Amino acid sequence: MPYYIGDVIEESKRLVIRTPEEFNKTGIDARVRTHVEGIDAQKGLVYLSGGMSIPYDYLVMATGAKAVRLDIPGQDLEGVFSLKNLSDAIRIKSWIRDKHCRRAVILGAGYIAMEMCEALQTIGLDTKIVYRGKLPAKKWDPAFSQVILDEIKGHGVEFVSGKKPLAIEKGKTGSLQLVTDSGVVEADIILMALGVSPEVSLAKSIGLSIGEGTGAVQVDLTQKTSRENVWAVGDCCEVFHKVAGRWVYLPLGDIANKQGRVAGQNIGGSPMEFPGIVGAQAFKVFNLEVAATGLTEEEAAQSGFDPVGVLIWGVPVARSMAKGEKLGIKLVGDKKTRKLLGGQLIGKRGAVQRVYALSVALWSGLTVDEVGYLDFPYTPPFGGAWDAIHIAAQDLARKLT
Amino acid sequence: MPYYIGDVIEESKRLVIRTPEEFNKTGIDARVRTHVEGIDAQKGLVYLSGGMSIPYDYLVMATGAKAVRLDIPGQDLEGVFSLKNLSDAIRIKSWIRDKHCRRAVILGAGYIAMEMCEALQTIGLDTKIVYRGKLPAKKWDPAFSQVILDEIKGHGVEFVSGKKPLAIEKGKTGSLQLVTDSGVVEADIILMALGVSPEVSLAKSIGLSIGEGTGAVQVDLTQKTSRENVWAVGDCCEVFHKVAGRWVYLPLGDIANKQGRVAGQNIGGSPMEFPGIVGAQAFKVFNLEVAATGLTEEEAAQSGFDPVGVLIWGVPVARSMAKGEKLGIKLVGDKKTRKLLGGQLIGKRGAVQRVYALSVALWSGLTVDEVGYLDFPYTPPFGGAWDAIHIAAQDLARKLT
Numbered sequence: 152m153p154y155y156i157g158d159v160i161e162e163s164k165r166l167v168i169r170t171p172e173e174f175n176k177t178g179i180d181a182r183v184r185t186h187v188e189g190i191d192a193q194k195g196l197v198y199l200s201g202g203m204s205i206p207y208d209y210l211v212m213a214t215g216a217k218a219v220r221l222d223i224p225g226q227d228l229e230g231v232f233s234l235k236n237l238s239d240a241i242r243i244k245s246w247i248r249d250k251h252c253r254r255a256v257i258l259g260a261g262y263i264a265m266e267m268c269e270a271l272q273t274i275g276l277d278t279k280i281v282y283r284g285k286l287p288a289k290k291w292d293p294a295f296s297q298v299i300l301d302e303i304k305g306h307g308v309e310f311v312s313g314k315k316p317l318a319i320e321k322g323k324t325g326s327l328q329l330v331t332d333s334g335v336v337e338a339d340i341i342l343m344a345l346g347v348s349p350e351v352s353l354a355k356s357i358g359l360s361i362g363e364g365t366g367a368v369q370v371d372l373t374q375k376t377s378r379e380n381v382w383a384v385g386d387c388c389e390v391f392h393k394v395a396g397r398w399v400y401l402p403l404g405d406i407a408n409k410q411g412r413v414a415g416q417n418i419g420g421s422p423m424e425f426p427g428i429v430g431a432q433a434f435k436v437f438n439l440e441v442a443a444t445g446l447t448e449e450e451a452a453q454s455g456f457d458p459v460g461v462l463i464w465g466v467p468v469a470r471s472m473a474k475g476e477k478l479g480i481k482l483v484g485d486k487k488t489r490k491l492l493g494g495q496l497i498g499k500r501g502a503v504q505r506v507y508a509l510s511v512a513l514w515s516g517l518t519v520d521e522v523g524y525l526d527f528p529y530t531p532p533f534g535g536a537w538d539a540i541h542i543a544a545q546d547l548a549r550k551l552t
Numbered sequence: 553m554p555y556y557i558g559d560v561i562e563e564s565k566r567l568v569i570r571t572p573e574e575f576n577k578t579g580i581d582a583r584v585r586t587h588v589e590g591i592d593a594q595k596g597l598v599y600l601s602g603g604m605s606i607p608y609d610y611l612v613m614a615t616g617a618k619a620v621r622l623d624i625p626g627q628d629l630e631g632v633f634s635l636k637n638l639s640d641a642i643r644i645k646s647w648i649r650d651k652h653c654r655r656a657v658i659l660g661a662g663y664i665a666m667e668m669c670e671a672l673q674t675i676g677l678d679t680k681i682v683y684r685g686k687l688p689a690k691k692w693d694p695a696f697s698q699v700i701l702d703e704i705k706g707h708g709v710e711f712v713s714g715k716k717p718l719a720i721e722k723g724k725t726g727s728l729q730l731v732t733d734s735g736v737v738e739a740d741i742i743l744m745a746l747g748v749s750p751e752v753s754l755a756k757s758i759g760l761s762i763g764e765g766t767g768a769v770q771v772d773l774t775q776k777t778s779r780e781n782v783w784a785v786g787d788c789c790e791v792f793h794k795v796a797g798r799w800v801y802l803p804l805g806d807i808a809n810k811q812g813r814v815a816g817q818n819i820g821g822s823p824m825e826f827p828g829i830v831g832a833q834a835f836k837v838f839n840l841e842v843a844a845t846g847l848t849e850e851e852a853a854q855s856g857f858d859p860v861g862v863l864i865w866g867v868p869v870a871r872s873m874a875k876g877e878k879l880g881i882k883l884v885g886d887k888k889t890r891k892l893l894g895g896q897l898i899g900k901r902g903a904v905q906r907v908y909a910l911s912v913a914l915w916s917g918l919t920v921d922e923v924g925y926l927d928f929p930y931t932p933p934f935g936g937a938w939d940a941i942h943i944a945a946q947d948l949a950r951k952l953t
Contacts, residue, residue: 393927405930405937426925433929442929503934508908510927515916524827526794526911528834528843529806533904536806 192357192378209380209418212354212368213411216347216386216402221258225319226343230327233343234263243340252276252339256329258316259344260287262434262441265299267344268308269436279309281316281329281336290443292462292481295497302439311336347402349387357381362389365400372424374414382418384410391427394445394492394513395454403432429513430493433503442506445493445513448483457486461547465539467501469531478502480543482509484519484551491519491544501533505540519548593758593779610781610819613755613769614812617748617787617803622659626720627744631728634744635664644741653677653740657730659717660745661688663835663842666700668745669709670837680710682717682730682737691844693863693882696898703840712737748803750788758782763790766801773825775815783819785811792828795846795893795914796855804833830914831894834904843907846894846914849884858887862948866940868902870932879903881944883910885920885952892920892945902934906941920949 175181186200196204218233220226230250232243246252255271257264260282272278280287280303286296287303287310300310314331322328322337329336349367351359360369360377368388370376376383385407389398406428413425433442451458462481466473478498485492494509496502512522523544529536576582587601597605619634621627631651633644647653656672658665661683673679681688681704687697688704688711701711715732723729723738730737750768752760761770761778769789771777777784786808790799807829814826834843852859863882867874879899886893895910897903913923924945930937 403930405928405939408937409925426922428927431927431929433931433934435931435933440934442931444927444929503929503931504905504908506929507905508912510929511909511912511916511918514922514926515912515918517912517916521827521915524810525915526829526832526845527806528832528845528904528907528911529804530834530836530843530904532836533834533841536809538806 187353190353190357192381195380207380209382211414211418212359212376212381212383212387213385213407214350214353214387217350218343218347219345220343221316221345223316223318228319228321228327230339231319231341231343233345234267235347243342246340247271247274247276250326250339254338254340255279256281256327256336256338256341257344258282258329258341259346260284260289260310261344261346262288262432262436263346264342264344265303265434265436265441267342268303269306271342272306272308276340277309278307279311279336279338281311281314281331283313283315285312288441290447291441291495291497292447292460294462295441295479295481295495298479298497299436299439299441302437306437347386349400349402351387354383354387359383362398362400365389365398367400369398370410372427373417373422374410374425375417382414384414391425392430393427394429395450397454399430401428401430429510431506431510433506438499439497440500440502441497442502443493443495444506444510445491446483447493447495451483451485451492456492458483458492459486459547459550460484461543461550463539463543463546465542466535467498467504467539468533469535472531476500478505478539480505480539482519482522482540482543482547484547486551489518489520489548489551491517491522494543496539501539504533505538508540519544519551523548588754591754591758593782596781608781610783612815612819613760613777613782613784613788614786614808615751615754615788618751619744619748620746621744622717622746624717624719629720629722629728631740632720632742632744634746635668636748644743647741648675648677651727651740655739655741656680657682657728657737657739657742658745659683659730659742660747661685661690661711662745662747663689663833663837664747665743665745666704666835666837666842668743669704670707672743673707673709677741678710679708680712680737680739682712682715682732684714684716686713689842691848692842692896692898693848693861695863696842696880696882696896699880699898700837700840700842703838707838748787750801750803752788755784755788760784763799763801766790766799768801770799771811773828774818774823775811775826776818783815785815792826793831794828795830796851798855800831802829802831827915830911832907832911834907839900840898841901841903842898843903844894844896845907845911846892847884848894848896852884852886852893857893859884859893860887860948860951861885862944862951864940864944864947866943867936868899868905868940869934870936873932877901879906879940881906881940883920883923883944883948885948887952890919890921890949890952892918892923895941895944897940902940905934906939909941920945920952924949 189198195207198204218235255276255278257280268278287299288296318330320328327338354368362369368383370383370388374382386402392399416423431444448458448460460483464477467478476499478501481495483493496505527538590599596608599605619636656677656679658681669679688700689697719731721729728739755769763770769784771784771789775783787803793800817824832845849859849861861884865878868879877900879902882896884894897906928939
């Protein structure tokens with residue numbers, strides 16, 4: 152019987168493990184808070200801090216990602232945090248409480264920055280996002296990024312654009328100050344939400360193949376690396392993008408979960424291949440749902456497609472129930488094959504709902520014409536007889552002709 | 553340029569027509585509130601009430617459906633209404649207002665009955681549903697119907713089960729009384745929400761083929777009937793069910809819209825086929841989302857499949873954000889092909905979202921194994937790393953093995 156570390160599934164009898172102690176009860180030797188100093192892949196040995204070593208038949212690399220940090224003076228000062236794991240979160244909360252923080256600065260404007268600005272603003276901090284570019288969430292169409300910007304500003308977050316951070320120093324009025332190429336920003340706490348990169352130092356030390364464009368461990372669809380009996384899963388390795396038709400780096404928790412299961416099945420003797428991803432992702436910021444799946448026009452062109460996009464403003468519910476609220480939907484299709492390549496949605500509701508559907512359409516390789524006639528559950532509180540997806544897909548189909 | 557009667561699409565330049573007057577402005581002769589007395593299909597003539605006739609080259613039958621009425625004495629009394637069109641709604645609202653109604657009885661327990669009981673209870677009427685069976689919404693699994701029953705009862709609606717209506721009479725204390733095989737129920741208004749059947753009298757008069765099991769006009773994928781130059785669309789005709797692999801009767805507004813567009817394109821010289829449906833449907837009752845798509849186990853068996861079902865209780869969001877709320881999901885798969893055949897969901901949120909996705913999976917003919925690894929946008933306010941769909945599909949995959 153397989154063991155899962157995860158959530159309890161009601162009405163199912165599977166064994167659920169939540170803590171290392173529970174894990175140890177299964178008879179499996181689980182060692183947390185233990186540092187791996189090195190690996191001898193010839194001998195099949197993992198060297199731990201303190202001099203101990205553990206032999207292995209199968210090795211699974213699940214080293215994850217590391218938070219990107221700016222290479223500027225003062226980035227290691229107290230009160231400057233990156234965002235990676237639970238202990239970061241605990242340290243950040245303690246700092247805010249113990250130092251009576253009033254002003255927060257977030258560097259970066261991706262979805263983690265968006266989630267953090269909501270969290271900090273909501274607990275009462277004056278929150279500023281300092282970003283080199285003009286608009287947040289650059290994966291999304293600029294028209295949608297503008298809606299995100301309006302949403303965070305509307306909730307009191309300040310968006311300081313076009314500033315390049317040069318250094319972090321002890322502050323005059325606050326505990327810290329961020330020095331940029333155009334002025335100084337005072338803060339009691341500074342968060343670096345600049346993304347992550349794959350943690351591959353151990354992988355490199357045993358000569359695993361690393362993807363050229365991605366910097367992540369190369370795996371096949373069974374999660375096996377370039378070395379026999381060594382597997383890799385999660386944020387340290389690549390994943391196959393079904394729409395792009397190539398291996399990419401996309402460090403997301405759901406993908407890591409699936410890869411772990413796939414590697415476990417293969418090592419455990421129930422062979423399976425990971426079918427790949429389509430790039431589905433979403434976040435919520437204040438009252439806004441922001442979601443995307445598949446490829447942007449730019450990504451599609453890089454993958455050899457001939458992309459065409461449409462962007463329309465529809466409604467998330469039947470028009471009679473809409474009360475003025477809008478749902479933005481952008482679809483991208485391929486001129487050669489007429490296949491759907493990607494979609495983005497934004498709105499106070501209904502965006503995530505539709506990216507679920509579009510993700511399955513991408514997974515299945517549907518054409519834009521097919522998407523224009525998909526069967527959705529028409530019910531006025533959740534969508535019109537012609538859903539926003541239909542309308543956008545039919546508009547796109549006309550543009551592809 | 554084609555004309556659409558429908559909603560304004562922002563940032564699109566298409567002509568939108570909302571009223572007969574606007575329609576007439578296009579130069580097309582639109583006659584509403586005009587009764588068709590007969591058709592001479594040999595001569596290509598439609599006879600109107602009042603003796604006029606109109607010649608045609610192409611005839612589109614869009615005669616819709618008629619509300620099913622119980623064949624019991626007193627069903628034509630004032631205060632007894634069926635639910636079909638806008639004028640029914642206006643008459644019902646006037647009756648409630650003019651007669652100062654306090655007590656409503658609804659006959660039937662399908663989704664229209666559910667929507668009506670919420671509407672009436674919400675405006676302050678004591679609302680009773682009188683139904684022969686034990687549970688509402690019989691398309692859904694009994695476990696889900698029980699949740700619906702709890703929801704309507706929790707909002708004060710009384711569900712009177714196991715009673716067969718025998719007659720409607722002038723009431724003693726109220727304006728009406730419903731006589732059943734076990735007692736009398738007093739009411740100021742009685743609504744018959746007993747479903748609809750196709751309106752095919754004109755179609756039969758010109759010898760159009762009628763489906764044996766459905767009673768609806770038979771069409772091909774271009775919406776053409778058995779007679780040259782005669783087309784049919786909407787609630788009067790059949791529709792092709794992609795999962796069942798056969799023609800069915802499913803009178804839903806979104807299907808009617810699509811069929812109308814398909815017929816129009818074919819008549820107008822831009823040939824296309826209607827790709828069919830998968831049976832997606834949903835309703836909201838009080839705070840509950842109820843949704844279904846594809847086939848139930850019973851329907852699947854009737855269509856020649858070897859169906860297996862699973863029903864689990866998951867959560868609509870990441871478990872850490874769930875606050876005790878549950879999402880019920882039932883999936884049905886085929887033992888022979890391992891294909892997904894259908895799905896049902898119920899919960900305070902997230903049910904419709906997931907039936908969107910399952911509908912695309914059905915449309916695309918995905919296997920249960922594929923559904924277990926679909927790529928959804930993992931974001932805690934809308935779903936866990938393993939979505940309820942994944943968990944149910946993986947449970948089902950194990951049962952199919």
